[in-house]
Amino acid sequence: MSGFSIRKFMNGIEEPPNKIFFWELEQAVIDPGRCVQCGACVAACPSDSIGVAEDGLPKLVKMCTGCSLCWDFCPRGGLRYEAGWKMFAEDSGAGLGTILESYTARVSPYIDGVQDGGVVTALLIALMEAGEIDGALLARESKTTPWKAEPFIARTPEEVIECAGSFYNQTMALSHLDLKKYKLGPDAKIALVGTPCEIQTLKAMQARPWNWGSSNVDAVVLTIALLCTKNFNYEKLMVQEIERKRGIPLHQIGKVDVIRGKMLVYDHEGNTLIDEPVKDFHGAALKGCDECADFLGRTADISVGSVGSADGYSSVLIRTQAGKRAFEYAKPKLELRPLDKPKALEKLDELDKKVAFETLERPFDPDAPLFIEYEDHLMHYAGSDRAPVEYDAVRY
Structure with missing residues (x-):
C-alpha cells in the first residue's frame, strides 16, 4: 500500500x-x-x-x-x-576537491589517547581557548555500553580529550543539536566533527533557513569531516563479530582502527588483538554507506583522516576560508609538512566512487x-x- x-x-x-x-x-x-x-x-x-x-x-x-x-x-x-559539492564547496567531484591548504600533521606535544595525529583534538582545544567556539559536537563512548559511540557536545578542553579516539558506529549526531540541553544559549557557536553524510545534510539545511524545531543547525560554525568509506552497526561489529565470533571481551579493547584496508584492534597495553582485512567485517557495515561517493568529505570546511600520511600523523585538507581561519589557531600546536601522499587519497576516493556507482x-x-x-x-x-x-x- x-x-x-x-x-x-x-x-x-x-x-x-x-x-x-x-x-x-x-x-x-x-x-x-x-x-x-x-x-x-x-x-x-x-x-x-x-x-x-x-x-x-x-x-x-x-x-x-x-x-x-x-x-x-x-x-x-x-x-x-553530490549536488552539494558545487553548491557548498565549488567542487566538481574531481581529484581531492576544493583545497586551499593541505598538510600532513600531528599534535606536539602528544596528547594521550588521540587517534592518528591528534589534529582534530588540538584544533578544537585551540578554538575553545581562543573563544571562537562554545563547544563541539563529537562522539564519546557510552557510559553503559563498551565501545558504543554516543553524541556529546564537549564544552571544555578536558571533555574534548575525553572524546578523543575513533568509534565505528554512527550516533544520529544531528539529532543532538538541541543546545538547550547543554545550557548553551541561542547565540552559541559550535563545531561539528562528523562523517561526510552528516556534514552534507547540515550544510544543506543551513543553506535553507527554516524553523527547525528544537535543533539549532545555524549554531554550527565549523564542520570537520572524518574521511570515511563506511560505518558499522554496533551490535553486528562489536558484539557479534568481535566479542562473540572472535572471543574478545569488549572491556579488554583499548583502541580500534581501520587503516590500509585492515581492521585493527588493540588491548590497553597496545598489543594487537585483531589484524584482519576490513572486508572480513563488511557484513557488519551499514548498507547505506555503499551508496556514498563522498569519502573525502567534500562539503566540509576541513577534512581529516589517516590515509595519505605516515603512521601517527593525520592528513588535513582545508577547503574553505572558515576552515583556514580556524586552522590558524591550531598551527602553533602542530608539526606540519606538505601532504605525504595525495595520490593515496585520490586512489581510495576512486575506489569509494566505484562501489557507490555500483550500488546507487x-x-x-x-x-x-x-x-x-x-x-x-x-x-x-x-x-x-x-x-x-x-x-x-x-x-x-
Missing part, C-alpha cells in the same frame, strides 16, 4: 499533492536497511515529531505533519548529496537539482535489493 493510500485510509480524504510523511521515508530508507544514522531527519523536523528508537534508528514520536523535510534532507532519500540505484549527477522527488526515487529503486518495503496500513 502506498504512502498516499495509507493517508487516505487514515483520514478518509485526499491530501494536498507532494506531501511526504515520515512513514514514506521509513518505507524507502529505514526499513530497507539503508539508513546511515546521521540524524538529519530528526534535526530537520520542525515539529520535533521524530526521535531515536532503542535500535538507534529514527522513529515517529508524535503526529507527522507531512512537511516533507525529513525526506528532503535525508542523504539516502531526497537529498542529492538512482542517477549520480552533481549538476542536477539538490532535491529528489519521492516518486522518482521509487521508480529508480523499484525491483532492486534496496527497494522500498511495502506494508499494510494497520501497522499505524
